[in-house]
Amino acid sequence: MQSAAGRRAIATLASKLHPPTPLSTQESKQLLGLLTTSFRTHLDREHPIAHPNDTHRKSTSRTQLVEQSQTPHPASSYTSAHDHIDSILANPLISRKPAHKHSGNDAVRLLEDPVEWFLDQMAIGAADLPKALLFLQMAKENSTAQNTNMKSPRNPATIVTDWLQSSGLENSSQFLEMLVLGKKRGLLKTLFPMLMHDEKNQAPLWRWLTRSPKQRMKETGLSANRILVFRTQLLKEMGSYAYDSNRDEGLTIFLRALNMCKSGEHDFSLKMIQPLGGHLVGRIEREPSSGGSTNIYDLFLNSSSAWLSTWSKAVEAMLWLHHPTKPTAYPGLELIIASQGQESFMQNIHLSNSRRLFMVRLSFGVAQHLLDQEKSVEAQMAMRFAQQHFGDLVLPKTPHPERTSNEKTRQKKEEWSLQMLDNLLPT
Template sequence: MQSSASRAFSILSSKIHPQLPLTPRESQQLLALLTTSFRQQLDNEYSRSPRSHSARPQLHNQSEDVVTKPSTSGPKSSHTLASKHLENVLTNPLFATKPQRRKSSTYDVKDARKLMGDPLQWFQELVASGSADIESAYLCLKAVQRMSPSSFTPDSTNHGNVGSKISDWLWSSGMEKTKPFLMNSEFIDSLVPCLIREHQEDRLWRWFTRSLQTRIREADVDVKQVRLFRAHLLKSMVTSKLNGDGGLEAAITTILRAASLRSTPSIGLSTSDTHLAGRKIVNHIISTTTPISIEVFDRFTHSAKEWSGQWELCQAILWLHSPSQPDANRGLEFLKNEAAVSRCRAPPSRRLLVQLSLGVARQLLAENRFSEGQWVLDFARRNLSEELGLQPERPPVKESSRKVSQDELGNLQLLDSLKLDL
C-alpha cells in the first residue's frame, strides 16, 4: 500500500514539477544502462550453445593468448552481435554530424561559404539536421568536382568517397525510392562517375535492376518514367566508361550485361531501357578510332536486337565500321528497304540514318562503285534534305557516263563534313 501511495505521489509531483533535463553525466549513465539492457536482451534471445561452454575447458592446455582470443569459426557471441548492431546504428549517415538548427530551408551566404570550403561537411550537416535533399546532394557533387579533378580518386582522404557517402544517405533516408531521385537526370550524371571510380558499381546495378512494379508503387510514377530513369542511368554508366573509366570495351560489356537481364521477368526490362546507351556506343564507334577487338565488336553487333528497337539500322552502320573489313553492302540493302527506312521517323533514328547514308556513299566511292554511290547520295537528298540543311532537289538530269562530276564530289565533301550527334 505504501509503495502504491509513493508511486502516486511521484506521478503527481512530476506533473506539478516537471523533471529537469538530464546532465551530460546522467545522459551517459542512461545510455550505459540502455546498452546493458539491450545486450541482456540479446543474451536471452541468442544465448550461447551448451557445446561452446563444455568445450571451453579443453582450451586450458593452450597458451593464454589462444584461450582469450575469440574463435573466428564458431558462432558469434551476443556481445559481438550487440556491438556490431550498435556500430551500424552509430555509423549511420544520419548520425555522422551533430545537428545544427536551421532557420529556414533556404541557403544563405554562410551556407554558400561552407559549400565552397568543404562541400561534404556542408552536406553532412544538412543530413544531420534532416534537411538534405536531392538538390543539396547535387550541389555537393558539383562543388567537389570544381575543387580538384583528383578529388575523386578512391584513396583520397578528403572527398574521394563523396559518391559512396551520398549513396549511403540515399539508402538510409529512403530517397533512392522516391520520384525526385528517379527524375533528376543531372544528379544521376554527376553521381554515376563517382561511384564507378570508387568501385561501387554494384549500387548502380541495384538501382537499375529494381523491379518495375516495385518502382511504380513506391515512387508513385508510371512505366514511362521508370524506363526513362533506367535508360538515363545506363547511358551515364556507359558514358563514364567511354570517358576513361574502362574504355570502349568496358562500355560494351556494361550494355551486354544489361541486355542479358531481359531474361529475368521480374525486372521487367525492355529495349527502351537500353537503347540510349547502345546508341551512345554506336556514335562513339562512328566518330572515333578507338581500337576494339573483333570478338567484342562482333558480340556487340550481333546483340543489337537485344538492346535496340532499331537494331537493323544499328547493325548496318556497325558493319560499315567493322575493325576487320568495312562492309557497305548491308547498309546499301537497308537503304533500299523502304519498309525499314520508313520506321526511322524519330529524330535520333533520322540522325543515325544520315550517318549511315554518308558512310555507305563514302565506302562505295572508295571501292569505285560510282553508280551505287550516286544512288545513295540521291537517296540522302530526297529523304534527308531537312537533316542535311539542303535546298529542295531539282529534277534529276541523266548522265551520259558513270564518272562522278565535280559538283557531286563537292556535295559529298559537304555531307561528309557534317558532324551529327546521336
C-alpha cells in the same frame, strides 16, 4: 534511491553516447526514415523475391568497372543482425557528433572542407537535395584545385548515394523526377560522372536501375510509364558516361542489360535498352577508335539482331564499316544490292527521318571505303542507291519554274515601286 551524484554521472555518460534529447521534429523524421529504410534493405537482402529464371541466367563478359561483387548471405542470423545494426550505427545521424553551432560560419566550413560540412548536415538531420548538390560541386572544385585540407578520405559521390539510401530518398518520387525532368537534373548530372569516372562505383546506379518497377510504383505513386522513362534514362546515362572513359565499359553495360532482358531479370525490356543501343551506335560512328577489346565490340555488333528487328542489318553494316581491327564495306554493299534487287529491306522497315539520314551516311561511308580500295564500280552503286532512295537529301535542290517566275515578277514590282518613290521625292 540514486544519489544526485549518481544521476549526474549517468546523465554525463548518456550525453557522450548520443546527442542530447529530445530530438527536433526534423531529426526525428530523419531517424525514423533511417531505421525504416535500413530494415527494409535488410529484409530485401535476407528474403529476396524469387525469379523463375534464376537457375537459367547466363553469364556475360564484364570488365573490371562493371563487375559487381554479389554480397554473400551471412553465415548466421547473429552475423546478419550484427551487420544490420552496424549499418545503422555507422550512419552520421547516430554516429557523428555535429559541430557546435557557434564553431564557425557555415559557408566558411563548406569552403574549407565540404565533406565534413555535409556529414555535419547529415548528423543534425538537415541534409537535403540542394545541399547535396552544393556539396558535390564544392567537393569537385576542391578536388580539381588539389586541396589538401580535406580531412575525410571518403568519396563525396558515395557519401551522397549512401545518404540517399539511408534517408529513403532514392525510392521517392522526388528523386525519380530529378532524372525525368530536365530542370531538376543538376544533382544527378554532377553525381553520375563523379561516381563512374572518379570513384569507379557503379553499385548505387545498378541498385536504382534494378529495383522492381512494381515496388517503385507503390513507393512513389508514379505510373508504370513514368517508371520506365526513369529506368530508360538512367541506363542511357550510365552507358554514355562509361563510354566517355572507355568504349569497352559503355558496351559492356549495354550487354549486361541486354542479358538481363533476355533472361527476364528485373523486368528489363527491349524498349528500355534500345535508346542506349542507338546512342552507342551513334558514338561509334562519330568517334571511331582503334582501341578497346575486339571481342567486346564483336559481341555488341552481333547482338543487334536481339534488340532490333529488320533494321539490325543496317546497324550491323555501319558497325562493320567502323570495326576497330577489320573494317569492311561489304556488309553495307550487300545490303544495298539486296535492296536494289528486291526492295525487301526498304519495304519492311519504317524509315523515320533519323533512319533516312542514317542510310545516307551508310551509303556515303560504303562508297568512300570502296573508293579508298579503288573499287569505283561498287562505290558508284552505293552512290546511286542514295540518289535513288534519298534524292531529297543528297541531290542539289533546283528551284521550281513557277516559283522562280513569281520571284522575278515580285522583284520587278519592288524595283518599279522604288522608282516611283524616287520620282515623287523633291530634288
